[in-house]
Amino acid sequence: EPEVTQTPSHQVTQMGQEVILRCVPISNHLYFYWYRQILGQKVEFLVSFYNNEISEKSEIFDDQFSVERPDGSNFTLKIRSTKLEDSAMYFCASSGSRVGNTQYFGPGTRLTVL
Amino acid sequence: TQLLEQSPQFLSIQEGENLTVYCNSSSVFSSLQWYRQEPGEGPVLLVTVVTGGEVKKLKRLTFQFGDARKDSSLHITAAQPGDTGLYLCAGGYGGSQGNLIFGKGTKLSVKP
Numbered sequence: 273e274p275e276v277t278q279t280p281s282h283q284v285t286q287m288g289q290e291v292i293l294r295c296v297p298i299s300n301h302l303y304f305y306w307y308r309q310i311l312g313q314k315v316e317f318l319v320s321f322y323n324n325e326i327s328e329k330s331e332i333f334d335d336q337f338s339v340e341r342p343d344g345s346n347f348t349l350k351i352r353s354t355k356l357e358d359s360a361m362y363f364c365a366s367s368g369s370r371v372g373n374t375q376y377f378g379p380g381t382r383l384t385v386l
Numbered sequence: 387t388q389l390l391e392q393s394p395q396f397l398s399i400q401e402g403e404n405l406t407v408y409c410n411s412s413s414v415f416s417s418l419q420w421y422r423q424e425p426g427e428g429p430v431l432l433v434t435v436v437t438g439g440e441v442k443k444l445k446r447l448t449f450q451f452g453d454a455r456k457d458s459s460l461h462i463t464a465a466q467p468g469d470t471g472l473y474l475c476a477g478g479y480g481g482s483q484g485n486l487i488f489g490k491g492t493k494l495s496v497k498p
Contacts, residue, residue: 303484317485328485363428373417373478375486377428
């Protein structure tokens with residue numbers, strides 16, 4: 273069964289460093305998302321991406337964040353200058369259609385900022 | 387602020403018991419999804435409901451979307467230890483708003 277994959281599974285970085293989190297969405301999906309989950313809290317929406325551009329973003333997704341689909345398979349989230357409060361699980365999701373908006377999530381990348 | 391309230395927050399039952407968990411909002415959603423999440427892993431989709439009053443069954447799990455599309459319930463019959471986990475509901479608005487709004491989840495523990 274097709275699935276969303278994410279790499280790395282765990283990323284440890286120093287505060288102020290840049291990180292890139294990578295995702296391979298399900299191959300025939302057109303809508304891509306990033307969410308994050310701080311330990312013990314609920315899953316929060318960051319950004320949605322369609323047709324090579326951001327379609328929606330939350331207040332969390334400020335200027336230090338960016339997303340890119342560099343080729344036909346990868347979808348990346350870049351955090352330019354990490355802060356301690358960026359430590360969280362980051363989930364990529366993809367959807368094949370807006371109808372029903374069923375989103376399939378990857379296993380996540382645990383980001384630890386020291 | 388759009389909110390999805392899930393109840394109960396925690397539920398501990400014995401194997402074989404039935405249970406129902408709830409997901410409520412003041413907002414109308416175009417779709418509602420239920421996920422199960424294990425510690426340190428991503429949410430795994432269980433079901434999507436889109437029509438008010440819709441009922442879907444997945445083996446021992448029964449999902450219902452409220453008539454007004456503001457609430458949903460998950461009923462588990464004859465719970466098993468393998469059902470232990472965090473159950474999340476997530477509402478979608480569809481259209482140009484593609485993001486999901488998640489509840490905090492119900493943490494279920496089924497003891498043998």
